[in-house]
Amino acid sequence: MAMQALPESTGTTRSSAPRRLGRPGRTGGPTKAAAARPRGRGFWKTVLGLVLTGLMLFPLYWMVNVSLTERSAIREASLYPRAFTLDNYRTVLGDQLPYLGTSVIIGLGTVVLTLIISAPAGYALGKLLTRGKRALSFLLIVAQMIPAVVMALGFYAVYTDLGVLDTLPGLILADSTIAVPFAVMLFSAFMSGIPKELLEAAQIDGASHTRTFFTVVLPLSRNAAVTVGLFAFLWAWSDFLFTSTLNRGGGDLRPITMGLYDYIGSQNQEWGQLMATAVLASIPTAVLLVVAQRFVAAGLTAGAVKD
Amino acid sequence: MVHQTEDVQGLVRRPPAPEARTAEAAGSDTTSPKRPRRPRISRPTLAGLGFIAPLAVYMVLFYLYPLVENVSMSLHRFTRATYVTGEAPFVGTDIYREVIGSATFAPTIVQTGLFVVISLVFQYTIGLTLAVFFQRHFPLSGVLRGLFLVPWLLPIIVSGTTWQWMMDADSGVINGLLGVIGIDSVWWLNADNALWAVIIANIWLGIPFNLVILYSGLQNIPTDLYEAASVDGASPWRQFWSITFPLLRPVTAITLLLGFVYTLKVVDIIWIMTTGSGSSQTLATWAYSMAFGKGSSAIIRYSEASVVGTVLLLIAVAMGFVYLAVQRRQEA
Numbered sequence: 001m002a003m004q005a006l007p008e009s010t011g012t013t014r015s016s017a018p019r020r021l022g023r024p025g026r027t028g029g030p031t032k033a034a035a036a037r038p039r040g041r042g043f044w045k046t047v048l049g050l051v052l053t054g055l056m057l058f059p060l061y062w063m064v065n066v067s068l069t070e071r072s073a074i075r076e077a078s079l080y081p082r083a084f085t086l087d088n089y090r091t092v093l094g095d096q097l098p099y100l101g102t103s104v105i106i107g108l109g110t111v112v113l114t115l116i117i118s119a120p121a122g123y124a125l126g127k128l129l130t131r132g133k134r135a136l137s138f139l140l141i142v143a144q145m146i147p148a149v150v151m152a153l154g155f156y157a158v159y160t161d162l163g164v165l166d167t168l169p170g171l172i173l174a175d176s177t178i179a180v181p182f183a184v185m186l187f188s189a190f191m192s193g194i195p196k197e198l199l200e201a202a203q204i205d206g207a208s209h210t211r212t213f214f215t216v217v218l219p220l221s222r223n224a225a226v227t228v229g230l231f232a233f234l235w236a237w238s239d240f241l242f243t244s245t246l247n248r249g250g251g252d253l254r255p256i257t258m259g260l261y262d263y264i265g266s267q268n269q270e271w272g273q274l275m276a277t278a279v280l281a282s283i284p285t286a287v288l289l290v291v292a293q294r295f296v297a298a299g300l301t302a303g304a305v306k307d
Numbered sequence: 308m309v310h311q312t313e314d315v316q317g318l319v320r321r322p323p324a325p326e327a328r329t330a331e332a333a334g335s336d337t338t339s340p341k342r343p344r345r346p347r348i349s350r351p352t353l354a355g356l357g358f359i360a361p362l363a364v365y366m367v368l369f370y371l372y373p374l375v376e377n378v379s380m381s382l383h384r385f386t387r388a389t390y391v392t393g394e395a396p397f398v399g400t401d402i403y404r405e406v407i408g409s410a411t412f413a414p415t416i417v418q419t420g421l422f423v424v425i426s427l428v429f430q431y432t433i434g435l436t437l438a439v440f441f442q443r444h445f446p447l448s449g450v451l452r453g454l455f456l457v458p459w460l461l462p463i464i465v466s467g468t469t470w471q472w473m474m475d476a477d478s479g480v481i482n483g484l485l486g487v488i489g490i491d492s493v494w495w496l497n498a499d500n501a502l503w504a505v506i507i508a509n510i511w512l513g514i515p516f517n518l519v520i521l522y523s524g525l526q527n528i529p530t531d532l533y534e535a536a537s538v539d540g541a542s543p544w545r546q547f548w549s550i551t552f553p554l555l556r557p558v559t560a561i562t563l564l565l566g567f568v569y570t571l572k573v574v575d576i577i578w579i580m581t582t583g584s585g586s587s588q589t590l591a592t593w594a595y596s597m598a599f600g601k602g603s604s605a606i607i608r609y610s611e612a613s614v615v616g617t618v619l620l621l622i623a624v625a626m627g628f629v630y631l632a633v634q635r636r637q638e639a
Contacts, residue, residue: 042443042444042445042446042448043445043446045440045443045445045448046445046446046447046448048440049440049441049445049447049448049451050447050451052437052440052451053451053454053455056454056455056458056511056514057454057457057458059458059466059469059470059473059511060457060458060461060469062469062472062473062480063465063469066472074478075477075478076478077478077479077480077483079480116361117361117362117365118362120358120359120361120362121358121359121361121362123358124354124355124356124357124358124359124362125359127351127355128351128352128354128355128358129352129355129356129359130352131352136359138627138631139366141627141630141631142623142624142627143366143370145568145572145623145624145626145627146370146374146572146620146623147571147572147574147591147594147616147619147620147623148572148574149572149574149591149594149595149598149616149619150373150374150377150594150616150617150619150620151370151373151374152595152598153373153377153380153594153598153609153612153613153616154372154373154374154375154376154377155373156598156599157373157376157377157380157609158372158373158376173369174369176369177369177370180362180365184362209350209351209354209357209358210354213358234460237462238461238462238463238464240462240463240464240574240575240578240579241574241575241595244599245598245599257462257464260464260465260468261464261579263468264468264471264579271472274468274472275468275469275472278464278465278468278469281462281464281465282461282462282465285460285461285462286457
């Protein structure tokens, strides 16, 4: 992702972000200020905001528009699907289903691997270790800055030797490197906020660190885990660079990004089908986002400020 | 519990600042003199090492090893014969000299510079304008701000193909709209204009990231400053330049720094739109095309690709140190 990383990256941003930003001014007043102001004054801003959002999202509208237009009419570039059809989707759905399935498997595999590696590391960084944390944080930040093309080239050489080129586990491993540094930093920030008393109480009851981790820390960190999982899935789903290099010859066992890329490469100018595929590739992203946002919102207890 | 859930929301909305708290804790501990080991201290440390072990192994295997492999390839000459004999003689910095001396190198550096600088200037300016626009809440502001993030979360291949079609010379909607206001069609994706085409798409991609970070920075500026300024009769324009912008400087520094690194390594948006052809070739797409024998490089040239890759790697590490320095200065 340009900014990934997502976001990224950050991303996502994927992104490790600036320190002063961590703590939002919750107590201060955006909400209060807005409430104190007469409602009508924001009206022109809402209108302007709608226009700006429309401009920003225009490419997405255009993608949907083209995907719903008949082949013969696509070149007219009509502002709405005047020659409406669902044929593009009918054609594409059958073809792309295996790729979509593969993408789901890769996404879930990446989520699991990322969580297994990063949650314990986050606990160690956030709660257990006292030294060397700064050096590790630095390494994680640099890890996020390494260009994917450099990683891909290295992976390619290693995978050729190991014979895991064009395999799903190979791709899952590579995709997880996009999310792991971000995940460790997020977990450690979150877990360091868990009150010490809770951990000590568990230890007084005789629980080992491992037990404390599984029975106290992990359940409390559910929300952080959802966030990590969400982004790991999104980035794996969206990945183009690793896929196009490490899984080029995977046939049906290639993710949807390659299904889409095949269309671009084929030069057959089926833009309707191409855009329908693009829409399909975006839908799970959108669904996941809505579902996960609801999860996070449900975690908010009464009285928490929501903007 | 309230505290934590709020935290999570904060983390979802804005990329986290995890090092912050861990660093504070580390600072206070490392300054204290070494004490004789007592079981109470060493047990958690031991457990900590155990918990971090998977990450350590993972980073050595999946970061360090591929990177070492990459650097090693840049110092050995991989040729066609390598596939048969497995031999790649060590040639020192020969390939570095060849790559830097090649006719492609200088233009690629210039294009990379243009791509990064122009993208950053516009992403930052537009992102900041939007962040200020959203700073005071208005009806629907939360929803609209959320919608602004959508381009960030979409697969880049999706946005890339869409932009490619929108910029089609004959039937693209952009030329269509330009035609309405009487401007001749632009061949967006041909060799000369390709750089501008990918810059436009990349600016669009980067706006959400800048908006998110700068918006969260704005939330940390105390509102009473603005109130006091209003009482003194300062115009909004004046308030922006004497309160918002100066107080946002640390956030600006980090935003631009991360933006620089992320823009430098962009491959996918460029590749999907133009396969790095013509003026749109940057260091990253050059490395990609040589490594995998696509686009401008018809044959696979591992060693040359690793050279460019290693250059990018060194820049990334250098930027990591700059990041650290900026962070230190802000703490001081």
